[in-house]
Amino acid sequence: MKKRRPQNEWSGKSRGGAAGYLTFVFIIKYLGVTMAYVLLSFVVIYYIPFAPGATASVWFYSRKILGKGVLSSLIFIYKSFFSLGVALIDKTAASAGMYNQFKFDFHEPGEVKDVLNSSTGAVILGAHFGNWEIGAPYFDKYGKRMRVVMVDSEYQKIKQILETQKKVETFTVIPVKEGSLSHIFEIRDALEEGAYIAIQGDRINAGGRGVEMEFMGSKAMFPVGPFVIAARFDVPVVFYYAIRTGYKRYLFHFELCKMESGPGYKRVEKAIMESYVKGLERVVRRAPEQWFNYFKFWK
């Protein structure tokens, strides 16, 4: 593993404003989820030329990483943007109380259930893949609220949208503010209280530390932070992804990160990261169009 400051980090900003989002909220509410998909199928066509950075990154992903041909890649770009839109629509519908319109399947081994049922805290590592938020309320069944570690700019955007809709979050956020270290203490305290701390392990924030790893056959940078936290605070680590498997249907995929006991947290940190990257590759290969890192991810 080579440790270095990354050049291909996420800018910290996501595309799309509150107005567009609220239009979809209106359609979902009054015309239904399926009609929102229909509208989305046209909106996606606009995004392909008008989001050139994202389009270029999907093109690279399709051609160089997945090895698809030119025509397949053009179709894949459409599928990728459409999948992102569907994920946004579905999580909006679910958070608006339409949860029962969706079907959920579970890949939840007994060892994961044991961890989630125990009184100790756990780090839940996910990725910008699939639709993890749609599963956030599911964690309530264990009587604990999920606390999501999130860049403050993203959190403010979500808060603004929720305030417009007069809705409350289905999870509590621990914001990561630039120049502030308070999130480290919030994470530690939450873990000590037995909470689940959800962190996305695939994106490096501006100025963050990264490590080069082999992912999907090429070198990519992964953030160090989530793995330092998982290793240092000595709690179980669960990998969690919500993969869309069909029309209004999701698979919640859980894996327990198996950690050998022994000295040296750096060794543990490395083992968690390697296990995470391998596991992530397995799920991404299963549904490659649900990979939503629209920036230069690979070197």
Added chain:
Amino acid sequence: MIDTALIEKINTVLADEFEVDADMIQPDAPLMETLNLDSLDLVDMVVLIEHNFGFTVVAKDFAGIKTFNDFYHFINSRLDEKKETPK
């Protein structure tokens, strides 16, 4: 007055953990720069203090710490508080 043994213990723990030459750790030297700490290293610092000195730190504890001397005083005062607190 801070016990020399405590200062030595702190210096050894910091030098080992953050892989710096023990000679670089001087009372008036800046802590963050000398140890080359960023926010992630703070996770290490938090755990290191808990494991080696047996007390929990909070964000505001770090606010006034600029030099190693400040750090010695912080550790010393918290250990004193711990001794004085009835069990």
